[in-house]
Amino acid sequence: MRSSANKGQALVEFIIILPIILLLVFSIIDIGRVISLKSDLESITSDAVMLYQEGKTPDEINELINVDRKEKVKITTTSTTDYVTIKSELSIKPITPGLSLIAKKVFDVETTRVIKNE
Amino acid sequence: MNKLTNKGQALVIFIIFIPLILMIGTLVIDLGIAKYNDYRLEEITKDVLSYGLKHIDNNPYNNMVDLLYQNDDSIDNYSIEVNQDEKTIRISVDKATKGFFGSMVGKEIYKEKSSYVGYFSGDKIVIEKGR
Numbered sequence: 722m723r724s725s726a727n728k729g730q731a732l733v734e735f736i737i738i739l740p741i742i743l744l745l746v747f748s749i750i751d752i753g754r755v756i757s758l759k760s761d762l763e764s765i766t767s768d769a770v771m772l773y774q775e776g777k778t779p780d781e782i783n784e785l786i787n788v789d790r791k792e793k794v795k796i797t798t799t800s801t802t803d804y805v806t807i808k809s810e811l812s813i814k815p816i817t818p819g820l821s822l823i824a825k826k827v828f829d830v831e832t833t834r835v836i837k838n839e
Numbered sequence: 840m841n842k843l844t845n846k847g848q849a850l851v852i853f854i855i856f857i858p859l860i861l862m863i864g865t866l867v868i869d870l871g872i873a874k875y876n877d878y879r880l881e882e883i884t885k886d887v888l889s890y891g892l893k894h895i896d897n898n899p900y901n902n903m904v905d906l907l908y909q910n911d912d913s914i915d916n917y918s919i920e921v922n923q924d925e926k927t928i929r930i931s932v933d934k935a936t937k938g939f940f941g942s943m944v945g946k947e948i949y950k951e952k953s954s955y956v957g958y959f960s961g962d963k964i965v966i967e968k969g970r
Contacts, residue, residue, distance in 0.1 A: 734850045741857070749864045756871040763875075763882050770886065804909055834883075835909040837890060837902060 747817035755827055758813060762794065762832040766809045769796050770834050773807060800838055808833045869938040873949040876936055883910045884932050884953040885966055891921065891928045892957045892964045898923070907932065927958040929969055 765786055772782045779798050787793045792811060799806045810831040815821050821828055887906050891899045900921050907917055916933040931954040935947035954969035 730846065731849065734847065734853075737850060738853050745860060745864060749867065752868050753871060756868070756875050760875055760878055763879055767882055767886070832879075833910075834886065835906065836886070837906060 744817060748820060751815045751817050751820055752827075754813060755830060758811060758830045759832060762809045762811060762830060765794055765796075766807060766832050766834045769807050769809060770836055773798065773805070774836070803838055804835050805838045806833055806835050865939050869940055869949075873936065873938060873951070876934070876949070877951045877953075880911065880914075880932060880934055880951050880953045881955075883907065884930055884955050886910070888928055888930050888955050888957045888966055889964060891919070891930070892926075892959070892966075895921065895923060895926055895928065903928075903930070925958070927956065929956045930954070931969065 769782050769786060772785060777785070779796060782798075783794075783796050786796055786809075792813075795810045797808050797810070799808070808831055810829065812829045815828055884907075887903050887910075890906055891903045894902065898921070900919055903919055903921075904917065907914060911934070913936075914932055914934050918929070918931040920929040922928070932952070934951045936949045936951070937947050938949050941948040955966055956969040957964060957966045959965070
């Protein structure tokens with residue numbers, strides 16, 4: 722016979738465990754989102770490289786890439802004598818509370834591609 | 840006596856299992872990052888191959904190697920075969936990364952490889968996965 726002291730014990734234990742589980746799950750989801758976004762940005766950077774090689778300016782590239790995009794990707798180009806670096810940047814907000822305080826840089830996602838300056 | 844030892848048992852077992860859950864989560868993330876690195880290597884290889892084909896008449900080998908390392912300076916091995924007579928280029932790039940688990944054992948456990956072959960079909964550049 723369960724004593725009155727043991728009633729609801731499982732519920733209390735579950736409530737103690739719940740925030741830890743939620744934190745873990747949301748952290749993994751957030752990191753997954755960052756990796757997925759990096760892959761998307763790689764594809765966007767490839768498109769930006771193609772547009773640059775066709776002679777489009779950075780402003781035109783930004784406009785073309787960001788058509789129909791809710792979150793605007795920022796595309797910048799930096800030229801040196803031999804090379805041009807094309808960088809795509811996008812920041813996302815983490816869903817895990819407090820994670821952006823610990824790892825702010827992780828959520829400013831960027832990819833770069835270097836091509837020959839011709 | 841039994842009543843006393845069973846209190847909080849589930850909580851204790853959960854706390855014992857937290858490191859295992861964390862390791863599984865870390866493994867999932869590590870594999871995701873390795874997959875991303877693989878994809879990035881493929882994109883870089885295709886870009887370098889495309890450059891080589893556009894400049895195939897100017898012996899592009901050295902520039903292709905430069906471009907490869909400008910995009911990723913941790914590439915371990917590469918192989919570039921430029922055939923100016925047939926106007927084809929074969930490129931193969933290898934890279935190994937540690938990831939989180941690799942850092943723990945001190946070995947590069949994720950191996951990424953990318954091979955492509957490029958040629959002309961009329962005026963168009965064709966890039967295919969190499970063997």
